[in-house]
Amino acid sequence: MDTDRDRDPRGHARNARPRDALGRPLPYGAVGEERAPEGVVRAPAEALAEAQRLLDAERPFHAHEVLEDAWKSAPEAERQLWRGLAQLAVGLTHAARGNPRGAATLLDRGAGNISGYAADPPHGVDVPGLVAWARARAADATAGREPGAAGPRLTGGPSPTGSR
Numbered sequence: 001m002d003t004d005r006d007r008d009p010r011g012h013a014r015n016a017r018p019r020d021a022l023g024r025p026l027p028y029g030a031v032g033e034e035r036a037p038e039g040v041v042r043a044p045a046e047a048l049a050e051a052q053r054l055l056d057a058e059r060p061f062h063a064h065e066v067l068e069d070a071w072k073s074a075p076e077a078e079r080q081l082w083r084g085l086a087q088l089a090v091g092l093t094h095a096a097r098g099n100p101r102g103a104a105t106l107l108d109r110g111a112g113n114i115s116g117y118a119a120d121p122p123h124g125v126d127v128p129g130l131v132a133w134a135r136a137r138a139a140d141a142t143a144g145r146e147p148g149a150a151g152p153r154l155t156g157g158p159s160p161t162g163s164r
Contacts, residue, residue, distance in 0.1 A: 022096050023061030038065060041073045044123040047082075048154050051089065055151030060092035063151070078122055084113030085125070085154065088134055092151055100141035107138035124155040 017025040018032025026032050042050065047070040054063035064086050071082035087110030094102035111134035114127050121127040133152045140146065 019061075021059055021061070022093055023064075024097070033059075033062075035062070035065070038069065039072075040066075040069050042066070042070065044070065044074075044078075048123060048125070051085070052151075052154050055089065055092070055154070058096070058151070060089045060096060060151060064089035064093060080113045081117050081122065081125065081127075084110040084115075085130075086110075087113060088130065088152070091134065091137070095137070095141065095146075100144070100146075104138040104141035107134040107141070111135050111138070126153060126156045129153065129156075 017028055018030050019025055019035060021033045047066055051063040051066045051070075054060070054066065067082060067086035067089055071079055071086055074082045087106050091103045091106035091110055094100075094106055111131045114125070115131050117125070118127040118131065130152055
């Protein structure tokens with residue numbers, strides 16, 4: 001085993017460098033943001049609620065980690081949905097980091113991965129709304145307009161501010 005790499009308590013490789021709110025690594029010893037624990041298996045409703053809470057708090061990188069865990073633990077029939085949702089969060093991360101090209105790429109990719117679930121969206125996910133939102137944000141980024149880092153509503157319920 002390579003003992004020079006950062007490892008979690010189970011011995012899996014994990015970069016222990018602190019990270020900022022957008023997931024960028026900071027120097028060792030710097031004060032960073034608390035990270036979402038990795039490898040947590042949550043019920044779909046719990047994963048969606050936690051990811052939404054993080055998106056609403058403008059922490060898309062951390063929402064991505066929650067959605068990635070859901071993707072890795074989802075039944076095969078739902079993996080593309082969760083993968084696409086994670087990609088939408090990564091697209092927001094790129095937008096917040098000032099990378100419009102990366103934002104457009106990931107938002108388009110995420111929209112493509114979730115679009116196949118539009119006819120029968122599982123877990124109350126607002127697939128049609130998310131696809132429209134992601135494609136509009138990707139078009140903004142591609143056209144050189146600020147795509148914005150504001151997150152979408154993952155499910156059909158109202159947002160805390162009452163806006164979509």
